[in-house]
Amino acid sequence: GENVEQHPSTLSVQEGDSAVIKCTYSDSASNYFPWYKQELGKRPQLIIDIRSNVGEKKDQRIAVTLNKTAKHFSLHITETQPEDSAVYFCAAEPTGGYNKLIFGAGTRLAVHP
Amino acid sequence: GAVVSQHPSWVICKSGTSVKIECRSLDFQATTMFWYRQFPKQSLMLMATSNEGSKATYEQGVEKDKFLINHASLTLSTLTVTSAHPEDSSFYICSAMAVRSSYEQFFGPGTRLTVL
Numbered sequence: 001g002e003n004v005e006q007h008p009s010t011l012s013v014q015e016g017d018s019a020v021i022k023c024t025y026s027d028s029a030s031n032y033f034p035w036y037k038q039e040l041g042k043r044p045q046l047i048i049d050i051r052s053n054v055g056e057k058k059d060q061r062i063a064v065t066l067n068k069t070a071k072h073f074s075l076h077i078t079e080t081q082p083e084d085s086a087v088y089f090c091a092a093e094p095t096g097g098y099n100k101l102i103f104g105a106g107t108r109l110a111v112h113p
Numbered sequence: 114g115a116v117v118s119q120h121p122s123w124v125i126c127k128s129g130t131s132v133k134i135e136c137r138s139l140d141f142q143a144t145t146m147f148w149y150r151q152f153p154k155q156s157l158m159l160m161a162t163s164n165e166g167s168k169a170t171y172e173q174g175v176e177k178d179k180f181l182i183n184h185a186s187l188t189l190s191t192l193t194v195t196s197a198h199p200e201d202s203s204f205y206i207c208s209a210m211a212v213r214s215s216y217e218q219f220f221g222p223g224t225r226l227t228v229l
C-alpha cells in the first residue's frame with residue numbers, strides 16, 4: 001500500500017524566512033497530493049493541493065512542487081509569519097478508489113518573531 | 114460552507130462498554146466519509162472509508178468488529194467502539210468528501226475518547 005514519508009519532523013525558522021517541508025510517496029500511480037495545516041487543538045484544514053498533471057502550484061506565500069519521477073513533493077512557505085506556526089501534514093491519494101488519503105507523519109513548524 | 118461536526122467532543126467510559134461517535138456534514142452531502150485516529154503529536158492514521166449505503170472499507174490492521182461504522186445517510190456516519198479498552202483511548206477524527214467533484218476532505222473537530 002501507499003507509504004508517505006515526511007521530513008523534517010520539526011522546523012524552526014525566524015519570521016520572514018522561508019520554510020520547506022518535503023514528502024516522498026511509494027505508489028507511483030498516486031495522482032493527488034494535498035497539504036493540510038493543523039493548529040493546536042483545531043481540525044486539519046486544506047491549504048494547497050496539486051494533481052499529477054501539474055509540476056508546481058502557487059497560492060500567495062504558499063507553493064507546492066511535485067516531481068513524479070522521483071515520487072516526491074514539497075511545500076514551500078515564503079515570508080513566514082508567527083501565525084504560520086502549526087503542524088503541517090502532506091498526504092497522497094493511492095490507487096484503489098474511494099479517494100482515501102494516506103498522511104505523512106507531520107512537521108511541526110515554529111515561526112519565531 | 115463545508116462544515117463537519119462531531120459528537121460528542123469528548124467522552125469518558127468504563128472498560129468494556131461501547132461508545133458511539135457521530136460525524137455529520139452540516140451543509141453538504143457526503144458520499145464518502147473517513148475515520149482517522151490521531152495519537153498525541155502524531156499523524157492521522159486512516160482507520161476506514163465509509164460510503165453511504167454500503168459497507169465500510171477498513172485499513173489493514175483495523176478490526177472491523179471492534180470499530181463498527183455505519184453510513185446511513187449522505188450527511189451522517191457513525192463510529193462505534195465496541196467493548197472499549199484503555200488502549201482504545203485516542204482522538205478520533207472524521208472527514209467528509211462532498212458529492213460534487215472535489216478531492217478535498219473536510220475534517221470534523223474530533224472526539225477525545227478516554228477509556229478507564
